[in-house]
Amino acid sequence: MDSINIRKLAEELNLSVSTISKAFRNSYDINAATKERILEKARELNYQPNPLASSLRTQKSRTIAVVVPEIANTFFSLAINGIESVAGEKEFHVLIYLTHEDYARELGFIRHLQNGRVDGVLISVSGGDADYEHLDQLRAKGIPVVFFDRVYYNSNTTKVTTNNFESSLMATRHLIRQGCKKIAHLYHSSSLSITKERKEGYLEALRQAKMPVREELMVECDSDQAKSLQLIRKMLKKQGPDGVFSSFEKLAVLCYQACAAQGIKIPGDLKILTFSNLESAALMDPPLTTITQPAYEIGRQAASVLFKALEKKSAVIANEHIIVPSVLVERKSTKK
Amino acid sequence: MDSINIRKLAEELNLSVSTISKAFRNSYDINAATKERILEKARELNYQPNPLASSLRTQKSRTIAVVVPEIANTFFSLAINGIESVAGEKEFHVLIYLTHEDYARELGFIRHLQNGRVDGVLISVSGGDADYEHLDQLRAKGIPVVFFDRVYYNSNTTKVTTNNFESSLMATRHLIRQGCKKIAHLYHSSSLSITKERKEGYLEALRQAKMPVREELMVECDSDQAKSLQLIRKMLKKQGPDGVFSSFEKLAVLCYQACAAQGIKIPGDLKILTFSNLESAALMDPPLTTITQPAYEIGRQAASVLFKALEKKSAVIANEHIIVPSVLVERKSTKK
DNA sequence: ATGAAAGCGCTAACAC
DNA sequence: GTGTTAGCGCTTTCAT
Numbered sequence: 001m002d003s004i005n006i007r008k009l010a011e012e013l014n015l016s017v018s019t020i021s022k023a024f025r026n027s028y029d030i031n032a033a034t035k036e037r038i039l040e041k042a043r044e045l046n047y048q049p050n051p052l053a054s055s056l057r058t059q060k061s062r063t064i065a066v067v068v069p070e071i072a073n074t075f076f077s078l079a080i081n082g083i084e085s086v087a088g089e090k091e092f093h094v095l096i097y098l099t100h101e102d103y104a105r106e107l108g109f110i111r112h113l114q115n116g117r118v119d120g121v122l123i124s125v126s127g128g129d130a131d132y133e134h135l136d137q138l139r140a141k142g143i144p145v146v147f148f149d150r151v152y153y154n155s156n157t158t159k160v161t162t163n164n165f166e167s168s169l170m171a172t173r174h175l176i177r178q179g180c181k182k183i184a185h186l187y188h189s190s191s192l193s194i195t196k197e198r199k200e201g202y203l204e205a206l207r208q209a210k211m212p213v214r215e216e217l218m219v220e221c222d223s224d225q226a227k228s229l230q231l232i233r234k235m236l237k238k239q240g241p242d243g244v245f246s247s248f249e250k251l252a253v254l255c256y257q258a259c260a261a262q263g264i265k266i267p268g269d270l271k272i273l274t275f276s277n278l279e280s281a282a283l284m285d286p287p288l289t290t291i292t293q294p295a296y297e298i299g300r301q302a303a304s305v306l307f308k309a310l311e312k313k314s315a316v317i318a319n320e321h322i323i324v325p326s327v328l329v330e331r332k333s334t335k336k
Numbered sequence: 337m338d339s340i341n342i343r344k345l346a347e348e349l350n351l352s353v354s355t356i357s358k359a360f361r362n363s364y365d366i367n368a369a370t371k372e373r374i375l376e377k378a379r380e381l382n383y384q385p386n387p388l389a390s391s392l393r394t395q396k397s398r399t400i401a402v403v404v405p406e407i408a409n410t411f412f413s414l415a416i417n418g419i420e421s422v423a424g425e426k427e428f429h430v431l432i433y434l435t436h437e438d439y440a441r442e443l444g445f446i447r448h449l450q451n452g453r454v455d456g457v458l459i460s461v462s463g464g465d466a467d468y469e470h471l472d473q474l475r476a477k478g479i480p481v482v483f484f485d486r487v488y489y490n491s492n493t494t495k496v497t498t499n500n501f502e503s504s505l506m507a508t509r510h511l512i513r514q515g516c517k518k519i520a521h522l523y524h525s526s527s528l529s530i531t532k533e534r535k536e537g538y539l540e541a542l543r544q545a546k547m548p549v550r551e552e553l554m555v556e557c558d559s560d561q562a563k564s565l566q567l568i569r570k571m572l573k574k575q576g577p578d579g580v581f582s583s584f585e586k587l588a589v590l591c592y593q594a595c596a597a598q599g600i601k602i603p604g605d606l607k608i609l610t611f612s613n614l615e616s617a618a619l620m621d622p623p624l625t626t627i628t629q630p631a632y633e634i635g636r637q638a639a640s641v642l643f644k645a646l647e648k649k650s651a652v653i654a655n656e657h658i659i660v661p662s663v664l665v666e667r668k669s670t671k672k
Numbered sequence: 673a674t675g676a677a678a679g680c681g682c683t684a685a686c687a688c
Numbered sequence: 689g690t691g692t693t694a695g696c697g698c699t700t701t702c703a704t
Contacts (some may be wrong), residue, residue, distance in 0.1 A: 016690065017692095019691075027586070050451045050682065052397065052452045054680080054682055055682090056680090056697065063431070071417055077408045093431055095431055096431075114384045115385065190623075253615060282593075283592045284620055285622065354677095386697050389680090391680095391698090392680050392701065394700095
């Protein structure tokens, strides 16, 4: 652990530290030959400028934080993929924080991000729309925030989402068109923006079709999968719906399991459709109709907006809503 | 952007900066009342110690790097989940780097990690087993490295993997037991440790069963999905195997697609089995037999080993191999 | 129990 | 084109 640093490198080369520093930052006023000599020696001694020291000095960390509810989830892993692809282009580092849908954890993470560790934050939130002061505080400290997927609409910054309401409206209409008369809705985390919007789309479709809205058909699931499965099974048994609109991929998977267990035939007895990014949806039994979200693109867009702000050194980001539409992929699970 | 810091906080309270510092690190020699007063004021002014400055001083960043080939992959996202769960317990931060199976990127990332940014590295590698000097260099700088899943066996540190050889042996035997006479093998990235081990398991099973080893049945796929699909389709058509042992989840998914397109019935014409962590494997058509890897557990174990080293401030980690076995989950895709 | 001061490794203004 | 130096915000001896 003989730790090489800028001073030692300077001594080795009989140069001053500032010259070394310039060599690493492509300063104009440095002799090309000296620069080459420096970089050469640096390679030889395996020297890399200490980013902590540099960041402390410049007040720029060249890192961003990505805060998401979970990662073992196709939507988020694709979105992170998109984010990483633009962060990589900018040579930024990416910190990941998982809230596990827990608002208190979100609060804790954000608090720890207040002081220099990151230049900006991308977040898919865990709370309802009253709970955004912690993020505004961050922005007040000069750290820009961009929301994606699950957002706080009242916070004045850019939000990147899919067209949750319209997609849900479309999706539910599709079920109706396929002949469903009694459509159930599966969701969780009812305080979330997306949950509400999707539910609204569902309700609007029912209204437009003059179909009754029945509370018993709307199942609020749990973060615990076993519990959710029970809730779904109970609803299926008691209500006997002929259609299911699921707001989240995992709930549709549970619903498939429930149907298998209860001998309910899809799409004969019950048609199912869900928000999802599962690559294997087409290979399921039966192939699952999905509202496929542009997860990667949402990640890229959100990151692009953030970097644009970082480039002009401004924590002020337009209060706009970027919508990247989903597409309904019809498959056998909703066939007539 | 009025940035509060330790000095301003000290002035506000008519205390010295060192006292403030002590309050935040539970130093023994500080008056309980003063400490409370300090923390109170800190909350009020929304002060958080600057981690960059602190890290620079202490030479500890309280962050680790996780380097993986990709993230939109059930295995890795579950493994990261496991890693994050222990990092969270230790209140460490997690940086994510995606190599996209590109060794050059791995090299670049590791180089940038050399100087203070992280205290340790967890990596699932992208190269073959001759290419680990960059990681040994890291360790020489006092930054411990732990491998998981895809490892460099020759590097002297802990590796955490599943039992790739045995699982593959078991899996291939299972196909043989189910009556397969002509078993194909799908893989990619042939320089990787896991790819080799899995292939060895496959070959060993053939040998033990005195079945011929045929090169034409072993398909090396590409990182490009479309290309892989073509390769698989060609093999299926030309060779007409009655069994497929796939080393990677995505390849099995492609194989399902190919079968659907070519009218090959699973498991009647062809039995398939793959390494996978897909939750929906059981819901596929037909339900897919999998070798399910303990991805979350592998992540947790690797992280635990790393943190144990960090706690005793040592970059020297036992040169051992921790094996967390996979389980073969038999489903309809390999039924007689 | 509290404070003064040196220094972690770097950058950037300024001097030469 | 290169060097000197102050200082980013913190921690940590060492005095008091």
